[in-house]
Amino acid sequence: MFNFKHEWIETNIGLMLVLTMLAISIGGLVEIAPLFFIKSTVEKVEGVRPYTALESRGRDIFVREGCYLCHSQMIRPFRDEALRYGHYSLAAESKYDHPFQWGSKRTGPDLARVGKKYSNEWHVAHLLDPKSMVPESVMPRYPWLLATPLDTSDVSERLMALRAVGVPYSANQAEMDNNVKEFGPEVAKQLHIPDAQKNLIAQAQEGNYDGDRSNVTEMDALVAYLQVLGTMVDFSKYDNDHFVQYR
Ligand code: HEC
Numbered sequence: 001m002f003n004f005k006h007e008w009i010e011t012n013i014g015l016m017l018v019l020t021m022l023a024i025s026i027g028g029l030v031e032i033a034p035l036f037f038i039k040s041t042v043e044k045v046e047g048v049r050p051y052t053a054l055e056s057r058g059r060d061i062f063v064r065e066g067c068y069l070c071h072s073q074m075i076r077p078f079r080d081e082a083l084r085y086g087h088y089s090l091a092a093e094s095k096y097d098h099p100f101q102w103g104s105k106r107t108g109p110d111l112a113r114v115g116k117k118y119s120n121e122w123h124v125a126h127l128l129d130p131k132s133m134v135p136e137s138v139m140p141r142y143p144w145l146l147a148t149p150l151d152t153s154d155v156s157e158r159l160m161a162l163r164a165v166g167v168p169y170s171a172n173q174a175e176m177d178n179n180v181k182e183f184g185p186e187v188a189k190q191l192h193i194p195d196a197q198k199n200l201i202a203q204a205q206e207g208n209y210d211g212d213r214s215n216v217t218e219m220d221a222l223v224a225y226l227q228v229l230g231t232m233v234d235f236s237k238y239d240n241d242h243f244v245q246y247r
């Protein structure tokens with residue numbers, strides 16, 4: 001029997017080349033193979049849609065501020081998690097997220113279903129000073145969100161970037177027509193890139209997320225985003241066994 005030492009591989013460049021290729025192909029296979037099954041593993045559910053322009057900007061701020069460093073957005077399929085947060089997260093629910101916000105660090109609670117759990121006023125007060133709502137909180141304060149007007153000038157470009165990676169925002173009439181079929185006319189209007197800035201301002205004014213209709217702040221966008229998290233799928237429409245077939 002030969003003595004299989006590292007030195008032996010390192011001094012045989014031919015062998016090292018073969019073993020390196022082998023290691024890379026196994027790694028590649030593990031990453032690529034699941035992509036062939038993505039159609040059968042992403043659940044078919046109604047209601048999941050891309051974020052509106054305002055929600056999408058809120059998501060950008062969520063990422064910018066590093067909220068994911070303390071908050072995951074993935075409810076695992078365990079009884080304790082479902083009891084605390086609600087139905088476990090579906091793959092379909094983050095299919096338009098680039099990058100996804102699943103996370104693995106929970107200094108704070110999971111946020112996958114925080115939408116509609118609190119009022120807009122609660123979120124504004126909490127983000128300004130978390131201790132004012134939850135005295136034992138270790139979450140930092142984010143007072144600048146309410147003082148900073150939301151930059152809406154590049155919202156179309158941002159949605160174009162998401163469109164480039166496959167999120168169905170529409171850039172022309174044919175794509176808009178497709179979205180009407182897929183999501184209905186109301187949602188399709190919100191996904192139309194040429195109207196993004198107009199739609200964003202209209203949603204902020206109507207939703208009044210930061211409690212001040214006179215201007216659109218970063219707080220408006222972030223609260224609009226938080227309020228939609230986990231609310232798109234109506235789980236009362238599906239019985240418990242429905243999702244099992246996709247596991
Ligand atoms: C240093 C860790 C940390 C960071 C960073 C952080 N949070 Fe938190 N967050 C917490 C903790 C701890 C709690 C639980 C106590 C509380 O409600 O304040 C919490 C609670 C929350 C809640 C209430 C959740 C619930 O179900 O009650 C929301 C919403 C929230 N955070 C949003 C955010 C957003 C948005 C950001 C980024 C702007 C952020 N957090 C950044 C630690 C953090």
